[in-house]
Amino acid sequence: xxxxxxxxxxxxxxxxxxxxxxxKYLAQMQQRLKEAQQDILxxxxxxxxxxxxxxxxxxxxxxxxxxxxxxxxxxEVDLARFRAMALEGNPQYExxxxxxxxxxxxxxxxxxxxxxxxTMLHLYGGKNGLQDYVYTGLVDVYQNSYYHFMYDxxxxxxxxxxxxxxxxxxxxxxxxxxxxxxxxxxxxxxxQETMQNIRKSLEQSFxxxxxxxxxxxxxxKVTDVAYSRAEALxxxxxxxxxxxxxQNSYRDAGMEKYEILAxxxxxxxxxxxxxxxxxxxxxxxxxxxxxxxxHVRCRTTTIPYFDESEYANGEKRQSMNGLVDSVSYExxxxxxxxxxxLEAERKEREKEQALEEQIRADIxxxxxxxxxxxxxYDKHNPSHKRYLDYVQRNKAKGRQKPxxxxxxYEEANELVKKYAGTGTLQFSSKGDWINKELIxxxxxxxxxxxxxTGKEVKTKDFKIHxxxxxxxxxxxxxxxxxxxx
Numbered sequence: 001x002x003x004x005x006x007x008x009x010x011x012x013x014x015x016x017x018x019x020x021x022x023x024k025y026l027a028q029m030q031q032r033l034k035e036a037q038q039d040i041l042x043x044x045x046x047x048x049x050x051x052x053x054x055x056x057x058x059x060x061x062x063x064x065x066x067x068x069x070x071x072x073x074x075x076e077v078d079l080a081r082f083r084a085m086a087l088e089g090n091p092q093y094e095x096x097x098x099x100x101x102x103x104x105x106x107x108x109x110x111x112x113x114x115x116x117x118x119t120m121l122h123l124y125g126g127k128n129g130l131q132d133y134v135y136t137g138l139v140d141v142y143q144n145s146y147y148h149f150m151y152d153x154x155x156x157x158x159x160x161x162x163x164x165x166x167x168x169x170x171x172x173x174x175x176x177x178x179x180x181x182x183x184x185x186x187x188x189x190x191x192q193e194t195m196q197n198i199r200k201s202l203e204q205s206f207x208x209x210x211x212x213x214x215x216x217x218x219x220x221k222v223t224d225v226a227y228s229r230a231e232a233l234x235x236x237x238x239x240x241x242x243x244x245x246x247q248n249s250y251r252d253a254g255m256e257k258y259e260i261l262a263x264x265x266x267x268x269x270x271x272x273x274x275x276x277x278x279x280x281x282x283x284x285x286x287x288x289x290x291x292x293x294x295h296v297r298c299r300t301t302t303i304p305y306f307d308e309s310e311y312a313n314g315e316k317r318q319s320m321n322g323l324v325d326s327v328s329y330e331x332x333x334x335x336x337x338x339x340x341x342l343e344a345e346r347k348e349r350e351k352e353q354a355l356e357e358q359i360r361a362d363i364x365x366x367x368x369x370x371x372x373x374x375x376x377y378d379k380h381n382p383s384h385k386r387y388l389d390y391v392q393r394n395k396a397k398g399r400q401k402p403x404x405x406x407x408x409y410e411e412a413n414e415l416v417k418k419y420a421g422t423g424t425l426q427f428s429s430k431g432d433w434i435n436k437e438l439i440x441x442x443x444x445x446x447x448x449x450x451x452x453t454g455k456e457v458k459t460k461d462f463k464i465h466x467x468x469x470x471x472x473x474x475x476x477x478x479x480x481x482x483x484x485x
Contacts, residue, residue, distance in 0.1 A: 003156075007303040010152045011246075011261050015301045017148065018141050018242040025137035026231055029130060033230070036123040037223040040116050040198070041216050047112050048212040059206040062109040074111060109202070117195055124191040131187050134234055138183065139170050142241040149249035151332050160253035162336045164344060176244065178287040183237045190233070194226040232296050239293040239300075246302050247291065250282050257281055257305040260292070272300045279305050356425055359433055363421035368435075368466040370420050372413040376465070376472030380405045380446070400454045403475040405446040415445065416471050420464060424478075435466045438478050446475035 051057050066074065124130045143165050153160045163169065175182060181189070201222055205215040250258055262268055262276035271294045280290045287293065292300040362368065378386040382404040391401040405412060423439040441460040448459045461478040464471060 003306055004303075006156065007152075008261060010149075011301050011303045014145055014148050014152075014246075015242065015263075015299065018145055018238060021137065021141050021144060022235060022238045025133065025140075026234060029133060029230065029234070030227055032123060032130065032133070033223065033227045036119055037220065039119050040219060040223065043112065043115050043119070044202070044215060044219065045212060047108070048215075051108060052212065055211045056209040057206050058209065059203060062112075062202075062206045063107045065105050065107055066111060070111075071106065074106070109206075112202070113199055116198060120191050120195050120198075124187060130230065131184055134183065134187060134237070135174060137234065138237055138241050139174065141238045142170070142173060142245045145242045145245035146249055147333060147337060148329070149246055150252065150336070151329050153249065153253045154332055154336070155327070158253050160249070162340075163248070163252060164337065164341050166341070166344065173241075173244070178240055178244075183233070186233055187230075190226060190229055194222065197222045197225075235297045236293050239298045240287055243287070243292045243301060247282065247285050250304055253304070255282055255304045257307070258285075258291075258302045259305040260300060261303050262300045267299075269295055269298075271295060272298065275300065352431070355431075355433070359425060360421045363466070368420075368468055369470050370416050371470060372409065372416050373470035373472045374409065376470070377405070377409045377412055380472075380474060381409075382406075400449050400451045403447060403449045405473070405475060407445050412445075412473055415439075415441065415462070415473060416464060420466075420471070423464070426463075437464045437466070438476065439464060439473075440478055445473070448475045448477045 048055070048057060051061055053061075122129060146163070146165065150160055150162050165173075179186075198219060201218045202215070204210075205218060210218070247258070257279055260275045260278045260280075262272040264273070264276065272292075275290075275294060278290075285291050291302065292298050294300060363370070375386070378384040379390050380402065381387050387402070387404060394401055407415075419439045419441070420437070423437045426434050426436040426438065428434050439462050441462060444458050444460050445462055446459060448457045448461070449455070450457070457477060459475050459477055461476050462473040463476045464473050
């Protein structure tokens with residue numbers, strides 16, 4: 001097998017592997033979109049069931065304000081649901097919650113649209129939503145492609161510096177802005193456009209008096225378009241990250257040039273036909289200009305380019321002579337990726353352990369003032385004005401009242417001194433200590449208020465908040481593994 005045949009076959013194989021990964025994620029994505037579609041249709045059907053006359057609703061009827069009874073039901077059911085989603089940390093949820101919880105008067109249509117938008121926000125940005133799901137899928141594509149490309153170089157006898165694709169590296173890779181926007185921004189753009197189209201479709205239904213069946217068909221059309229656009233986005237982004245993995249493998253293998261390899265069939269675009277066989281410098285790599293994807297759903301890929309004229313008297317690079325002794329991908333991966341990765345993780349654990357030991361030493365040695373803040377105690381003392389003010393501020397924001405203490409200031413102060421430095425330290429996603437520590441106590445110290453449901457639970461658990469000017473505790477609930485409910 002000559003060099004070009006080897007690299008063409010490998011490029012085709014790797015592109016097919018990337019497509020298999022994409023298909024797996026697209027199937028799940030379609031299922032989630034269908035579930036959201038059915039949820040939206042149920043919301044619209046309930047709207048018609050409540051307000052329709054002769055199976056129709058006029059725009060005038062849709063814009064009528066909710067009754068006081070309907071507003072109470074909204075606060076009990078929908079606002080609680082909105083709060084639960086807002087606690088997931090997505091600012092889009094918080095924006096919608098603030099926009100609707102401050103409203104004194106809400107129309108029927110506004111409530112319906114808010115319910116639908118919350119479904120859309122949950123679909124796109126919720127826990128395990130499309131944004132996270134697509135991110136995971138693209139990471140999968142990149143990692144699989146990069147490691148297999150590096151394996152191909154190894155089998156061709158070309159030494160290369162294999163990069164370990166840890167979480168930090170992948171965050172940097174995934175932030176690559178090749179089309180003017182990161183993929184996460186483009187995903188949110190889809191959500192916003194779909195929501196606008198749903199709004200227009202509903203208003204048009206009310207203006208012309210569509211029945212529930214016809215309205216449902218229009219909404220299905222809108223959401224089906226949303227899937228088609230999301231599918232195109234995922235395929236295009238997958239093409240980009242697959243080819244970016246190829247480019248980075250060329251860099252790490254010391255390649256200077258690459259060649260465009262288009263899939264030539266009846267579906268091949270004119271631009272890909274014109275690019276096929278062209279040779280570019282690795283250092284000049286620019287997606288959409290001299291590297292794929294050249295268009296939406298692009299299937300074109302690249303192969304490394306070897307200039308035989310550089311080798312005099314028949315002397316050629318190893319890759320031009322054939323393959324080295326065969327080693328399975330699993331064997332290569334274990335030696336060149338898994339082993340170094342495990343060693344790096346061991347060093348990271350040692351680093352984290354040293355950081356924890358230093359923090360606990362700082363706590364013991366007085367770096368943080370282990371005296372309970374009187375002001376913060378009052379803010380969690382249910383009989384104090386500061387707590388009552390805290391409750392009102394939360395209420396104005398559509399939130400539950402804060403958790404509160406049932407012990408004296410002196411007892412709270414003793415708890416800080418007794419337990420400081422003995423619990424579970426809390427860290428940010430970047431590995432920085434956030435000056436908080438979870439403690440499982442021996443006696444009941446207060447009441448934890450669930451910020452989603454408002455349910456109150458007596459608790460022995462608390463969280464210590466540290467600062468250099470004063471410390472305080474707040475009631476909480478801790479699962480067995482040390483995580484807050």
